[in-house]
Amino acid sequence: MKFRDGMWLVAEGKRPEYAEDVYSITQHPAGNALSLLCPTKKILERFDSLNLPTLTIDIRAPFDGVISVETTHWLGALNPAPHFDLYPAGKPETSDAEIIQTDSAVTLKSGSISATVKTSDHDFDIRFHATDGSKELTSLLNRSVGFTYSPGPGNMMQTGDMSKFQHYVFTQTTLSVGESVHGLGERFGAFNKVGQAITLWNADGGTSSDQAYKNVPFWMSSRGYGIFIDTPDKVELEVGSERCCRVQTSIEGQRLKWYIIHGPTPKEVLQKYSILTGKPGKVPSWSHGLWLSTSFTTNYDEKTVNSFLEGMKARDIPVEVFHFDCFWLRAFHWCDFVFDSEMFPDPKAQIERLKASGLVKKVCVWINPYLSQACPVFKLAASKGYLLKRTNGDIFQWDMWQTGMGIVDFTNPEACEWFVSCLQSLFDKGVDAIKTDFGERIPSIDVEWFDSSLSPRKMHNYYAFLYNRVVYEALQDRFGENEAVLFARAATAGTQRFPLQWGGDCESTPEAIAESVRGGLSLGLCGYSFWSVDIGGFEGYPPPWIYKRWVAFGLLCSHSRLHGSNSFRVPWTVDNDDKTDQGCSKILAKWTALKARLMPYIFAQAQKAVEEGLPLSLRAMCLEFPDDPTSWFLDRQFMFGDSLLVAPIFEESGDVEFYLPKGRWTNFFTNKTKDGPGWFKEKHNFDTLPLYVRENTILVLGKWHETRTVYDYSKGVEVCLYQTSSGAKTTLVDAEGEEIGVLKVGADGHLVDQEFLDGAWHVTKNGRSTIKTGSKAIEG
The missing domain is CATH 2.60.40.1760 (glycosyl hydrolase (family 31))
Incomplete structure (x- = not known):
């Protein structure tokens, strides 16, 4: 404003x-x-x-x-709740x-x-x-x-009646010459926010607008500090857009509080920010595997589901999680937690058979915090006071999304208990994970929460925190503290504690891939370790080349899910079952297998990311290379952990341009090296992209034939040394995330401290063994 x-x-x-x-x-x-x-x-x-x-x-x-x-x-002036849940792990001494x-x-x-x-x-x-x-x-x-x-x-004198006026408090912090601003949640526009007017107000706007599902009042400056605005209320920012040399923050009310957090490095900024709002939760190793889902197209009867999974198995594409989206519920009965009896005559037995078949290990279902009035449970929830009300006592209803839907009021402890009991009934039937969709369009006018002391306007954004916390803690209670996984769309500050999040409704276009990259980068700079995207795009019918380029990108996100709205995302339906090496099925199999081999690295990096409040992937280049001015403007590439650089490809031709910071970088597929800093151009088929390993890296890979996500990350592994010098080290963890040892390079250039490695493990220097990959399609 x-x-x-x-x-x-x-x-x-x-x-x-x-x-x-x-x-x-x-x-x-x-x-x-x-x-x-x-x-x-x-x-x-x-x-x-x-x-x-x-x-x-x-x-x-x-x-x-x-x-x-x-x-x-x-x-x-009163300062009504809700307030952000600060210092969840305790406040440090000053x-x-x-x-x-x-x-x-x-x-x-x-x-x-x-x-x-x-x-x-x-x-x-x-x-x-x-x-x-x-x-x-x-x-x-x-x-x-x-x-x-x-x-x-x-x-x-006129201000004696403040009902006639709006009152705003604002501050304007200076922007230095060349300073850039990043973060503010999952934003799909330009990565550098200077010049933008941004409103922090959760909205269901897709990935091609200035709206965001995840508005986080935190931004990172390239000058070594971050600012956290301590309110879930609507915040409006003019980032170099009212005055070019200032960031204006304004809020309707009588007070405005923010924290300035000094690094000096951006990693240190995020570490301190995580003390304020909480560290990301840990996720289990199985969650990093491939998830398969479809949305409105699927009848989830046993025959159809098994046909998808059998088709994936026949094509050597392991699926870790099968996700049942909206229509596991009956039409007009969203979300009453009752399986559609026509497709699921015995849901518990069906899920048991699905897991016993070995086609999939885990099952996820879609929920949202809304109740259609066609659900029998609507009357129960309304009579018990479990639904949000209008100020006159009516249940708040509208015909958005579901007919006459009401909104679960998570400020009512009894409503939370009831909601958890519904979740427990799903867990009893074999459900292992929950997709918490929606939670953005929460009304702020003419409503009163069960806790009437709360500000309706602040509750608009804060609702995402309450909703996801209830579900996440229910998962923890059932499966264990570090075994809880949800797939959340709405978020605000603090919801990084309830992983994981995905990027919302994107189109099946190369532009939407780029939008998603920018969204993931921006959210990662707000302390979110884990993030995913709808591989292939949610809306539309991806042509084979977009599907394959998106597969390569999506399997190098922290989590990987095939998901679409009105078209399937199993590969053989995209390209008429092209069985060549460059067909969708073979490409998906190759990238899925690559992620499985990377799991010793991925899962060790995941533990480190959680501890330090950092994104695992997508990690903005500026977090690893803050002293390189170019890194603050790179929004078409990212780091996966601290050692792998990834540059998605947006062209059917395979042409791609990317930047390598200072140092020697090794192409993962060919072991050829390039020296940065500098821009480089390459041309790729669909089974490779610019994936470069940072110098002084010890990269541990699973066995050649490994396609699982969960296995012994210290047995039969390949230990790859990339331009290493004395003192280089890496940590290995087991499939539960517990440290099992540290590999180091000694003064003689050889590994020390290897006694915890098991099986027929081996070492390769200056890269990895490429005999069995045969990737010769990269032109530079």
Whole structure:
């Protein structure tokens, strides 16, 4: 939202007031906080203090490396819940907070970051900088903190009735020359957000708009800091779009709080952000295998399901999870948790037979938090107070998605217990995972939650947290703390604790592949370790070349799911069962097998990503190469963990251009090397893409014939050394994620500490054994 018309004029219908002076500073006795009284004009004489608004700016040091800034106009205004669930693992002690005062400034030190407030000459000037003086991060300068009335009152007497006015609080942090901004949830537009106006408001808008399913009020700067806006309310940002040199953050209300988090590296920023909002949850090893799903096209009778899975097995494509989407339920009965009796006369027995056949190991079903009024359970839920109500006491209903649907009210503890009991009935029938669809279109007007103290507007985004937490904790209770898996579409800050998330409804186009890459990169920079995408695109009928390019990309995401709306995603239906080496079936088999061989690396990296609050894949290049300016603008490639570089291909021809940062990089398929930094062009068939291994990497691969996801990651493996030097190391974990050993390169260039390896394992130097791949279709 813009409050000015250019630099000189006020926007029509707005009346902004700015903090112009720091009149007084109160220091907290503990030495970890400052409170600034800031009038909206310079106070030069006593009379200036009358009939004058002030803003209170509280600057605190919550823990080392982080500073919070809270701006308030009227301190007496309520601040209703919900609030983000901060410090879920406990708040760290502030060991290095200090206030330093000079004749011209007061500085609050919080470990590696400090805030300095100028106290001379009535200038409004707050600088955030590295404590060691090495770098200024950002600042709040003239006309950068204030509030706005809309419409602008003729005089202040009119504000006695605030029902006629909207009131906003805003801050404008400075943008330095060349600074870029990233994150703010799963955003499908330009990776660098400078120049964009962004509204953080969950919406079901697909992947080709400025709307987002996952709005996260956190952004990362290329200057070594991040900012977390501490509210689930609607937040509007002008990222270099009202003033080119500032990021404006505004919210309707009387207060705005945010945290500035210093790295100095982007990895350290995310580590500290995960202390605030929570580390990602762990996922089991089986979840990294291939998931098969279809949506509106499938009749889920046993014969049809088995035909899909038998077809996959016949083509050497192992499926780890079969997902039953919407129509496991009866039409007009979404979501009553009752299997369609025509297709599932005995769902428990059918699922048992499916698993016993060996065609699939796990089963997932689709749910959403809405109840159609055609469901018999609707009346029960309504009578018990389990559904969201209007302010007049009616159940909130509309005919969006399902006829007369109501929305489960997760602020009611009894509604949560009932919902969990419904989930338990699914688990009893053999369901292992849950896809938590929807949860974005939550009304914020004319509604009252069971907990009536909650702000309906804040609940719009926060609903995603409550919904996914209920389901995730139910999965944990049944299957174990680290065995819970859900597939979530809606999210906000903190839902990284409930993995995993997928990118929503994308089209079957190369542009949608690129949109999905940008969405995954942006969400990863908000601390989400695990992310997936609908391979082939959700909407439309992918031609074979798009399907195959998407397969290559999708099998190098942390999780891989074939899913479509009105067309199947089993490969033989895409290209009339082309049986050649470049046909859809052979290509899917090759990429699925490659991911299985990579599992020793993938699962070890997954544990590391969770511990450090980092994305596993898609990992933005800037996280690994923050000192390379180019890395902050790369939105068509990514890192899978810290050692593999992936560049998806968007052209039918196989032409691709990608960037390699400084160092020696080895092509995974050919063992040929390239030296960065630099841009490179290649041409690929469908069974390869630019997959490069970083120098000084020990890459452990499963056995040649390995196609499973879960196996002994230390037995019969191939240990590949890529341009390694003394001290290079890698950690190996077992299929439960427990560390079993560390491989190191000694001073003589050979491996040490190998006693935990088992079976016929072997070492290859300067790459891997390529005898059995025979990939000769790469042109550079």
